Every structure is written in C-alpha cells, then in structure tokens.
Amino acid sequence: MPPPSTHRRAIRRTDDFTPGTPKTKLVSEPLTPLSPTSVLIKVHAIALNYRDANIANGGNPWPVTPNGILGNDAAGEVIAVGDKVKTLVVGDRAAPITDTENISNREHTRSWLAADEDGVMADYIVFDERVLCRLPSYLSWVEAAMVPCAGVTAWSALKGMRIGQTVLIQGTGGVSVFALKLARAAGLRIILTSSSDAKLAQMSEKLGNPPISTVNYAKFPDWEEEVLKLTNGVGVDIVVENGGTSSLVKSLKCTRRGGVVSQVGYLAKQDPSQLRELVPTIIDRRVILRGINAGSKFDMEDFCAALEAAQTPLTDLIDRVFPFEQAEEAVEYVWQGKQIGKIVLRV
Numbered sequence: 001m002p003p004p005s006t007h008r009r010a011i012r013r014t015d016d017f018t019p020g021t022p023k024t025k026l027v028s029e030p031l032t033p034l035s036p037t038s039v040l041i042k043v044h045a046i047a048l049n050y051r052d053a054n055i056a057n058g059g060n061p062w063p064v065t066p067n068g069i070l071g072n073d074a075a076g077e078v079i080a081v082g083d084k085v086k087t088l089v090v091g092d093r094a095a096p097i098t099d100t101e102n103i104s105n106r107e108h109t110r111s112w113l114a115a116d117e118d119g120v121m122a123d124y125i126v127f128d129e130r131v132l133c134r135l136p137s138y139l140s141w142v143e144a145a146m147v148p149c150a151g152v153t154a155w156s157a158l159k160g161m162r163i164g165q166t167v168l169i170q171g172t173g174g175v176s177v178f179a180l181k182l183a184r185a186a187g188l189r190i191i192l193t194s195s196s197d198a199k200l201a202q203m204s205e206k207l208g209n210p211p212i213s214t215v216n217y218a219k220f221p222d223w224e225e226e227v228l229k230l231t232n233g234v235g236v237d238i239v240v241e242n243g244g245t246s247s248l249v250k251s252l253k254c255t256r257r258g259g260v261v262s263q264v265g266y267l268a269k270q271d272p273s274q275l276r277e278l279v280p281t282i283i284d285r286r287v288i289l290r291g292i293n294a295g296s297k298f299d300m301e302d303f304c305a306a307l308e309a310a311q312t313p314l315t316d317l318i319d320r321v322f323p324f325e326q327a328e329e330a331v332e333y334v335w336q337g338k339q340i341g342k343i344v345l346r347v
C-alpha cells in the first residue's frame, strides 16, 4: 500500500538555550520511504517527560544529535508496512521502545530516542518492526502514550517487589505517579515524598484506603530520618530514586539492609561532591543500587500484558492535554514542574 502521506510535521529542537527564546520549532519534512522491514505509524498522542524539557533546555547529561526531534513516549496506529514485516499489520496500535537497541536487556550498545536518534514528536513516524511493541487495546490514545517511557520505567524500577513490601517514591512527576499506581496494584505499602503539602494531600486523597504515608522533603531536609521513623528504624524495601546526587545517599540510608534502590532520575542539580558517603553507606547497608534505563522491548511487552490483564485505567495520571501545535507551551510547563502526573500532546 502506498504511504498516505509523503510529508510529516515534527517538533524539532532549536538548540537555542538562551532563557526566554523558543526551544522547539514545528517543521514539515519529507517522510523516509518504507524499507522492507519498517512500519509507518500515524501518531495520535505523545506524552512528555522531564527528559524532553531537559534536552530542549540543553541540560541532558548525555550527548544529543543537533536539532533532533523530541519525544520518546507515544502511541499510534500502523498505517503501512514494508513487504517483509511479519509482526505487525495495518490497524495495530504500536509504539517504539525508548532505547532502540535494548530488545532483551542483554545488548551492550544503546540508542536513545530523542538523543542518539530522532524521537517521536511528529504526526507520522517510521521505525523498524523489531523496535516496535503492541500497545494495550483498552487504553485511549492519550493513556497509551504514557506507557513506553514513563510506564515502562516505573515497571522496571519496581521489578522484583513482593506484596506487603514497602516502597519509597520520590516526587509527584510522571514516573512517580505511574509507580504509585503500580505499587498500589501490587499490594505494596507506599511512602511518598514531595516538596508540596498540597500535592501530598491531593495524592493521598486520590489513592484513598489504605492511606499512604507522606513526607515533605522540602520541609524536612533530613527526610530519610522521617522515612526511617515510618518504618520503625528498618528502612524501606525499595526506593524509586529521582533526585540523583542530592538524594542518593539519603535514599540508601533509609533503605533496609539488603534492599534495592532503583536509580531512575537526576532531577536535582547534579553535584558529585554530594556522594562522599556513597561507598561506606552502600557497604554498610548492603543495598543493591540498580540503574534504570526505561526498559527493554521484552519489559515493555511484559508491562503491556500486565496492563491488558488488569485493564487498569490510566486517565487519573494525566495532568493536562495540549494540542500538538502547542508543544512549546507543553515543554515549558514541564520545565517549570507545574504538573502532577503527565502532560500529553494530542495529534
């Protein structure tokens, strides 16, 4: 079947990091012709992550290609396939994985969307079938767009947890609200931190019974002590660690001996001098520190299967939906940290 469109609209970075100038531009560009194993997807929704705002503002800790297309969380519909494609057909709902070289977690190279290669903030995208994953059928496009990055990251960060264990989740951003949802569904006890009492109250009300425990990390600079008090001095079984250097040692100190810290984020200003106590603390507490890089294609398939089986609605994770044409405003909204949960562009 010939592609229904020869051009696409895409949101590319301006790479102008001067405060107050636009960080993105809407461009029209030719679509790459389909190779025998590639798939053309009509994108219906794109979810934003902190990473998009950080990359657009020049803060990404890893190199990025010049003027690249933003975005690594999207949902769309297959509208054309190359003649050797075996795993997807026209009409399927699909999205690419964030690290397109991580199929099974055994690969030793990586290529991140929106950094090493163009991302998904466009109305049409073309990817090889091997990096595409089917999305759950019960979700709306806006809900499904949150699955590939924020969802899979939360899934990977909580991997291995058992019912009855305690998780510490930091902040009320996109990955955190997903982790909250999964932790509740998995029967974990939840301790949530935030810099805002209002956000903590809002999340406590949303989650209802059993009540979650909360700590305001801005009011209590030694919040790890509060977390220890909440766990009778033992510490939590697992941390969804979002701060990076500013919070990692504190997170280790309030994790039980032999527990797990999943290093997901780097939201605070990163300063290696804050890691002076890292080695003694990690040895003393015998904590397993694991890096999270979204997840593999197999992780995404497992997560989608879990969602499909539980039919968990995700609408309550959405803070605001912007039209595709307002990508600039949406990226700025995330950069200012105004959201509780996810910001999504509808195409």
Ligand SMILES: NC(=O)c1ccc[n+]([C@@H]2O[C@H](COP(=O)([O-])OP(=O)(O)OC[C@H]3O[C@@H](n4cnc5c(N)ncnc54)[C@H](OP(=O)(O)O)[C@@H]3O)[C@@H](O)[C@H]2O)c1
Pocket (backbone or CB within 6 Å): 048, 049, 050, 051, 149, 150, 153, 170, 171, 172, 173, 174, 175, 176, 193, 194, 195, 196, 199, 242, 243, 246, 247, 263, 264, 265, 266, 267, 268, 292, 293, 294, 295, 334, 337, 338, 339, 341
């Ligand atoms: N490793 C991966 O695979 C992966 C995947 C996706 C994202 N990430 C990273 O994970 C982090 C979270 O991403 P996101 O998209 O969820 O971000 P987000 O939606 O922008 O989250 C922002 C929220 O995080 C909280 N926060 C800010 N600074 C914090 C700090 N120093 N300590 C604890 N919480 C803090 C704030 O919550 P309150 O206002 O409630 O305080 C803020 O509203 C980012 O660093 C992102 O780059 C990593």
